[in-house]
Each structure stands twice: as C-alpha cells, then as structure tokens.
Amino acid sequence: MTSNLDIIVAGGGRVGFQTAEILANRGHDVTIIEPDERIVSEIADEWIATVIQGDATNPDIIEQAGIEQADAIAALTGETGLNLAVCLAASELNPGIRTIARIDRAAGTAYTRFVDAVLFPERAGARVAANEIVGSDVQTLADVTGDLDIMLVRVAEGAPAAGKQLTEVRFPAGTLVVSDDEGHRIARPDTMLTPGNRYVVAVEPDVADEVMNLMRG
Numbered sequence: 001m002t003s004n005l006d007i008i009v010a011g012g013g014r015v016g017f018q019t020a021e022i023l024a025n026r027g028h029d030v031t032i033i034e035p036d037e038r039i040v041s042e043i044a045d046e047w048i049a050t051v052i053q054g055d056a057t058n059p060d061i062i063e064q065a066g067i068e069q070a071d072a073i074a075a076l077t078g079e080t081g082l083n084l085a086v087c088l089a090a091s092e093l094n095p096g097i098r099t100i101a102r103i104d105r106a107a108g109t110a111y112t113r114f115v116d117a118v119l120f121p122e123r124a125g126a127r128v129a130a131n132e133i134v135g136s137d138v139q140t141l142a143d144v145t146g147d148l149d150i151m152l153v154r155v156a157e158g159a160p161a162a163g164k165q166l167t168e169v170r171f172p173a174g175t176l177v178v179s180d181d182e183g184h185r186i187a188r189p190d191t192m193l194t195p196g197n198r199y200v201v202a203v204e205p206d207v208a209d210e211v212m213n214l215m216r217g
Contacts, residue, residue, distance in 0.1 A: 004028060006070045010056035010086045011077035012039050015102060015121050017047075019076060024049055031065045056086045059093060072098040076119070080104045080111075087115045138212070141200070149208065150178075154198045159217035162195040169193065174204035175211050 005028045009020045012034030020030045030049050033056040034040050040053045054061035056075065067073070073090040075083035080103045087099035099115040111118050137154040155162050161169045166177055167189045177187045181197035193199065193215070203211050 005072060006066065007031070008033065008056075008062065008065045008067065008070050008073040008090075010062075010073065010075040010083070011102075012036075012043050012051065013076070013078065015119075016074075016076040017043060019074060020047075020049070031070075033061060033065055057082060057089055059089055062086070062090060062093065067093045067097070070094060070097055072100065074100040074102075074119075076100075076102045078102075078104070084111065084114060137216070149203050149205065151201050151203065152183075152198050153201050153212070153215050155193050155195050156216045157195040159195070159213075159215055161193045161214045162217075164193055165189065166191045166193070169214060171214065172207040172210050174207040176202040178202055 005023075007020075007023055007028050008031050009016050009023075010033045012020075012032045016032065016034070020032050024030045032043060032047070032049070032051045033054060034043065034051065035053065035055050037053060040051055043051050050065070052061060052065050054064070056062055056065075056077075062073070067090055070090075073087065075086035077083055077086075080101070083101040083103070087101050090097050090099055098117075100117045100119060101111060101115045102119045102121065103111060104120075137156070139152040141150045141152055166187060171177070177191070177193075177199055179185065179200040180187050180191045181194055181199060183198070183200055187199070199215075201211065201215075
C-alpha cells in the first residue's frame with residue numbers, strides 16, 4: 001500500500017467517525033458511508049471529506065464511494081453481521097482491497113477467514129481502563145499477533161537494570177527493548193536504562209515476569 005490511502009469507512013457513528021477523523025488527519029483520503037440522515041447531517045457539519053448516505057451492503061452505494069480504486073474498507077457499524085457483509089461485498093467488487101470488520105465480542109479470530117482484520121473497540125477501551133487503574137509504570141500498548149505483548153515500562157530506582165546500558169543487562173530470550181527513554185529513538189546497544197524513564201518493550205509471556213523483575217525490581 002502507498003502512504004496516502006483511499007479508504008472507505010462504513011458507519012459514521014462514534015467509532016467510525018473518530019477512526020475516519022484520525023485517518024484524514026494522517027493525510028489519507030476517506031469516504032464515510034452512513035445510512036442515518038441525522039448522523040450524515042452531523043458529520044457534514046464538521047467533516048470536509050466525502051460523506052455518502054446509504055446502505056454500505058448495497059453494491060451501488062459502495063461503487064458510488066469508489067470501491068474499485070479504494071485501498072481499504074473498514075466496516076465499523078455496531079452490527080457484526082452487517083460489517084462482515086460489507087467486507088464480503090467489497091471483496092467481490094475489488095478483490096485486492098484490505099477489509100477490516102468491527103465485531104461485538106472477543107472471539108473474533110474466526111472471522112479472519114473472511115476479512116483481513118477484525119476490530120473489537122471494547123477490548124481496546126478495557127486496556128486503557130486497566131492501564132489507568134494500575135498506573136503509568138507498566139502499560140500494555142497493543143495486542144499483536146499471538147500472545148506477544150508490547151508494553152511501556154518505567155525503570156524503577158534500584159531495579160537490577162537501572163542505570164545500565166542494554167549490553168550490560170542479560171534480558172531473557174523473548175525480549176526486545178524497542179525504544180530509548182520516553183520513545184524518542186530506537187534502542188541501541190548503548191541505550192541507558194535510566195531510573196524513572198519509560199521504555200517500549202516487546203516481550204513473550206513466559207519471560208514477562210523475569211523482564212519485570214529486571215526493570216521494576
């Protein structure tokens with residue numbers, strides 16, 4: 001895919017609109033399809049991109065949105081079945097398009113047989129809530145394929161790794177320190193693990209405790 005994508009978002013509700021807004025702010029061309037006249041009117045008041053009123057499962061409507069040249073379609077309505085139908089219809093009209101469907105429950109991996117990716121916004125919201133409850137010293141940033149965790153970890157004063165360069169710390173296999181302090185640069189062998197600073201760390205679950213012991217004590 002190119003850096004500037006042509007993206008269709010089906011569903012202009014809370015999730016769909018905010019996703020479209022983020023994508024547009026990143027320079028992508030976004031078209032929203034929304035059946036509700038009231039929501040279309042609300043979007044039109046603050047949205048400068050194309051908004052089409054209609055049913056995104058209707059081939060005529062997604063053709064009107066430019067499905068044939070689109071790079072991706074994200075079906076983000078509140079109905080899982082409708083979202084899957086939108087993605088399947090889009091794939092029929094544009095076999096090369098990337099499809100993303102919002103689902104309403106966590107057991108979403110089964111749906112990847114039919115779409116390229118699934119989205120479960122409630123899980124993302126729960127992750128943010130858990131981070132806020134626990135505090136800012138250790139935060140899970142994202143789910144990735146399988147069980148790998150991407151975390152933001154603050155090095156504690158007095159921890160075994162505190163004040164040492166990466167080459168001086170014997171992290172277990174299954175660990176990758178991704179960033180330097182506060183995420184300004186990719187970590188290097190001479191990156192210093194400064195107490196009080198935070199680092200992005202990718203870690204496999206079976207060594208997570210050992211990594212936390214090294215960085216948190």
